[in-house]
Amino acid sequence: MTQYIKxxxxxxxxxxxxxxxxxxxDGHFGKWLSDxxxxxxxxxxxxxxxxxGLVDTxxxxxxxxxVMDCDPAGILAMSRELLSTGVTSFLPTTLTSSAERLTEASKTVAKVAGTEEGAKIQGIYFEGPYFTEKYKGAQNPSYMKNPSLxxxxxxxxxxNGLIKKIALAPEREGVADFVSHLTKQGVTVALGHxxxxxxxxxxxxxxxxxxxVHAYNGMRGLNHREPGMVGAVYNLPNTYAELICDGHHVSPVACDILMKQKNHNHVALITDCMAAGGQPDxxxxxxxxxxxxxxxxxRLKDGGNLAGSILKLKDGLxxxxxxxIASPEEAVRMASLIPAISVGIDNICGQIKEGYAADFIVLDKDLNLLATYLNGEKVWEG
Known part of the structure; x- marks a missing residue:
């Protein structure tokens, strides 16, 4: 069946x-026509x-x-509910935990991947456990350790081969060898905490x-004698910076500076959202x-540190x-194509392109979300 969107x-x-x-x-994008x-x-x-459709990596x-509840029904519910945020593809993300719990989380996502009716699971993101304690954020330092192949x-x-991305701290022992092996396997390695x-x-x-990993947050800042992690984010080319644009994690001015340093094509808007997203206080x-x-x-009850966010990606956009600090075109790209490119899934999502699954969103002139479509079918309406 063919229809034309005006x-x-x-x-x-x-x-x-x-x-x-x-x-x-038949659920896929075709050509754009003037008539x-x-x-x-x-x-x-x-x-x-x-x-x-937006891509939350x-x-x-x-x-x-x-994700760490290790509940298949919960992952499926998360997938369905994300449609209300404009997200049509995502990477369920783990936290630093025990090896056993992370194995369980991996199995849980793998079990439901491909059966979800909402936003599509395009891989798993392991945020940790190979971090260091000083910038632990809301991650448990008792599980932090050196990377192991x-x-x-x-x-x-x-x-089942679904881990697309893993984050670690560069100062850990054995990082270069670990990174080299994983990137050869097609796994994206991120740096943070x-x-x-x-x-x-x-x-x-x-x-x-x-x-x-979420630029600025959980990393050594920029100093004029030791540029640190933030200096590396700014200065090292051909790298992608995740950025949480909720106005709480990073000031709009700092977001602007980052976009000017890396240009908009190397900034991926993310949410780092936790279970409370879309829920009452x-x-x-x-x-x-x-x-x-x-x-x-x-915020963590103990200490008051920011603990993930409750941001919806449509609002970050x-x-x-x-x-x-961004045009609508740049904002859309930073919330769809750039995140997809950053983890190597731009061949299946993140753009309107002939032959791709027709996952798209409808926005009004003020960029408010009106509807979400998956495979050419309306699956959410505001």
């Missing part, structure tokens, strides 16, 4: 097309704009469910690491830690435009 604007990877019609055939074929079935979104939980191989086996010097970070990047858990959610933030 809209004011279509966000393509490298350009924005005004007006016209986007062909969708309508005869006797065509039209889906009329005049006054609105069409963007690719760093998300721990949503709607009361957490054997241990990772066990997790990847449990995950780290007190590394600029040189330590640079060595990890030279070994193949290519992503910075109150008390929640992030992994093993009690968290209080109020005033738009999730809107924020960077409202702050005047």
């Amino acid at each position: 809209a004011d604007k279509f966000y393509y990877p490298q350009e924005t097309k005004s007006g016209g019609y986007l062909e969708v055939t 309508l074929p005869e006797r065509a079935e039209v889906l009329d979104y005049t006054g609105y704009q069409i963007a690719p 760093h998300i721990h939980g949503f709607a009361g469910h957490d 054997e241990e990772f191989a066990n997790w990847q086996h449990a995950a 780290s007190n590394a010097t600029y040189e330590e970070a640079k060595r990890a990047v030279q070994a193949g690491a290519s992503v910075w 109150g008390d929640y858990m992030l992994g093993e830690f009690p968290v209080t959610v109020e005033n738009g933030t999730a 809107k924020n960077v435009v409202a702050w005047g």
Whole structure:
């Protein structure tokens, strides 16, 4: 079956097309046409704009469910509920935990991947456990250790090969060898929760690491004598910075500086959302830690540190435009194509392109989310 979507604007990877019609055939994107074929079935979104479905490559939980609950039904519920945030593809994200618990989390996601009815599971992201304590954030330091290829191989086996990305601290022992082996296997290595010097970070990047975990947060800052992790984020080319644009984790000014340093094509908007996302204020858990959610933030009860976020990716997209630090085109790309590129899944999602699954969102002129489509079918409406 073929239908044609009529809209004011279509966000393509490298350009924005005004007006016209986007062909969708059997759940896949076709061509963009300026004129309508005869006797065509039209889906009329005049006054609105069409963007690719958003891609969240760093998300721990949503709607009361957490990846570390190791509950198949919870992962599926998270997938369904994410449609209301404009997300159509995501990487369920683990936390630093015991080897056994991480094996269980891997098995759980692998068990349901491919059966989800909502946002598509495009892999697993292991945030940890190879971090260092100084910038532990809301991660349990008692499980932090040096990287092990054997241990990772066990997790990847449990995950049926689904682990697409793993984060570690560059100053850990054996990092260069670990990074080199994993990147050859097609696994993206991210750097964060780290007190590394600029040189330590640079060595990890030279070994193949290519992503910075939530830039600025959980890492040694920039000093004029020791540029540190933040200096490495700014200065090392061909790397991608995750960024939480909720206005709490990073000031809009610091977000702007990062975008100017790396350019918008190397910044991936993420949420780092935890189970309380989409839920009322109150008390929640992030992994093993009690968290209080109020005033738009999730904070550890013990110490008050930020503990993930309750950000929805559609709002991060809107924020960077409202702050005047990105155009709508740049914002859409940073929330869809760039995250997909950063973990090597841009061949299946993150862009409107002929032959790709027709996963897309409908936005009004103020970038508010009106509807979410998966495989050409409307699956959520505001």
